[in-house]
Amino acid sequence: MDSSSNNNDTLCVAPPPASLEGFASLSVPLYRASTIVFPNSAAYRARATRSPDGYTYGLSGTPTTRTLEKQLAEIHSASRSIIVPSGQCAITTVMLALVSHGEHLLIADNVYPPVKLFARTILQSFGVDTEYFDPTRLADLDAKFRPGATKLVWVESPGSTTMEICDIPAIAARCRKSGALLGCDNTWATGLLCRPLSLGVDIVAEALTKYAGGHSDLLLGAIILDDLDLYARFRSTLGALGVGTSPDDCSQALRGIQTMALRIRHAGALGELFAHRLEKSGVKVLHPSLPSFSGHALWQRDFAGCSGVFSLLLQNVDVSKVDRALDHLRTFVIGASWGGTRSIVAPMTVAGERQAMPSELHRSYIRLSLGLESAEELWRDLERMSDVLLG
Template sequence: MTRQNSADQRNAAGEWAGAGFETVAIHAGQEPDAATGAVVVPIHPSSTFAQDAVGVPRGAYEYARSANPTRTALETCLAALEAGTVGLAFASGLAAEDAVLRTVLRPGDHVVIPSDAYGGTYRLFARVFAEWGVEYTPAPLDDLEAVRAALRPGTTRLLWCETPTNPLLGVADVEALAGLIHSVGGLLAVDNTFATPYLQRPLALGADVSVHSTTKYLGGHSDVVGGAVVVVDPALGERLRFIQNATGAVAGPFDAWLVLRGAKTLAVRMDRHCANARRIAALLTTHPAVAAVYYPGLPGDRGHAVAAKQMRDFGGMVSFTLRGGEEAAVEVCRRTRVFTLAESLGGVESLIEHPGRMTHASAAGSPLEVPADLVRLSVGIESAEDLVDDLTQALAALN
């Protein structure tokens, strides 16, 4: 059953290999329904599927944890968007990450992680896999010599990369990191959530695994929680599929349908996210209350050159620090009206948050603790003028 699904994915992904991103997002894995002609993939809520005889399934499906037609459509689309061979949809981004770690790592193995990794990622390594005997070393992934020094030949099995990072928008050279980790026999996994497959394709740059929280830009509407893994190596894909089925953290059919719907408009949404983020970054760089702006689209940003080389555009995330310190950051978060104070990111609506007290609280007191005066913005697709006006009035209270 699962082998057949993998073959279907490769065939569908290959069929659209030469098409533009927008075309792939709308069509890969999404042929009109054979029974009705419906142009939208149906939601298949069934938990089980009839068999023609004992042990003889009627089609490719037996039980929905193992495979579901709606989920298969999403997984096929994701594989095509990332130019991979196997895509897998999970119940959350962290479930996807956990599946990768369970597949690749064993007790005694070592991992290099970003020195400014997402708080949930840090928690997974520090509080879950460390107790299983997996060691990790944080390193600034934009410093190749620091990464090289952190590698342990013979035991470093994985380099976990975020680019851009959350929340400091650091940019790592995926091609260079792939060369480093492959030289010691390890794998490179890239969290591509911030960039999305539209802006960046890690697998084409040499990464072995691309991971997403589909809750974010791929879903795009703040109405679903999900995750995804896409790989190049079919054998690795089958090992991941086994873990997906064995542990059961799969995307439900309605969640898969919502992400598939969101993926159709990813390209046009990302264009607007990026354009609005540029406007916001330009405002922040000239505001007297702002101490520093983190956005790879700025020519003076440390990661700008690498981002320009490996990304189509610079994304919709902007972070900044304030001269007034932590209380000023909290006050700006409190005063915005168009920007909603909330965790998460990547939806059509603009969000503002204080990472130190919200999304990255789990890293407090660790080497990965984020600056207390940091504010993170997920810039949505509203009117750019309204977003600029909202931040301007929020910052004016600090003068």
């Protein structure tokens, strides 16, 4: 279509194309678009044939989005990834696409609490039967499998807050035998420290809000997988729901990923150092690198290292004492999430959330995420906090 014109009205809204010859930006360009222009009417009528990878409308992505998706897929040695607005959205999209009325979903009892909220509200209203299993007891999983009815098993390893690591290859073998798919939330490790697809997982979800974004200022998630039929199915589900992501946020994530390996390496090393020091001081520490940690052997086998997130277990410690301890912090900030440049601490409890694991009524946790501040100042903060907790 010839867009040339001498009319000022048209000239204002139809800019001339700029030559890209000789221009090679080191950074990924930011492409914003809702409408995608087609070369002719026939191409527009046949636009459905471009799915699931092609461009048809801004909702399904732009070259900025696709670059981020390709980079994440390569980090995981996967065929595809799909960017979504949050980590929770990645998980719920998978569940909506794969589990229907009358079918059975098995969820590890230590997952991110909003996943359970989604299961007992949205999925329950759709007639999905959800059950929870202890991820540290394969016998519990075996007892709850329903051959032919169990369509999806969902795990998170390490688990939110309580840090349990499950035997992913063993769970994957059971899923294959029963005909169920296996999904895994890999946000703690990222594809740099663990590649669940290589351990037998079918679908990986990650909250890019954390380490990929890296600066506590965006919300994004990803679905990562090899199966192209599932890939097309998830794309279709997102399209039907009208879910898309901002290319501006994707651009920020692309920038964050450039330093992700360095940040995780630093935070992981610092976390291991602090975990060993805290354990020696008498604090109960939940950190995979500690020989005393119940999942230590599984971590050594399946993970390439540790991120900067771990927890302290408090038994029969009054809430007021926990609050006083946190109020002594000067460098850590108190807040949700993790993986940014600032070190974050959050008081946590899972009382009332567990269905298949031992009672947590008398336990609370402090979850730590290490950032890039002075190691000496962070350690002084932790010393002040532990003095109050142990006093």
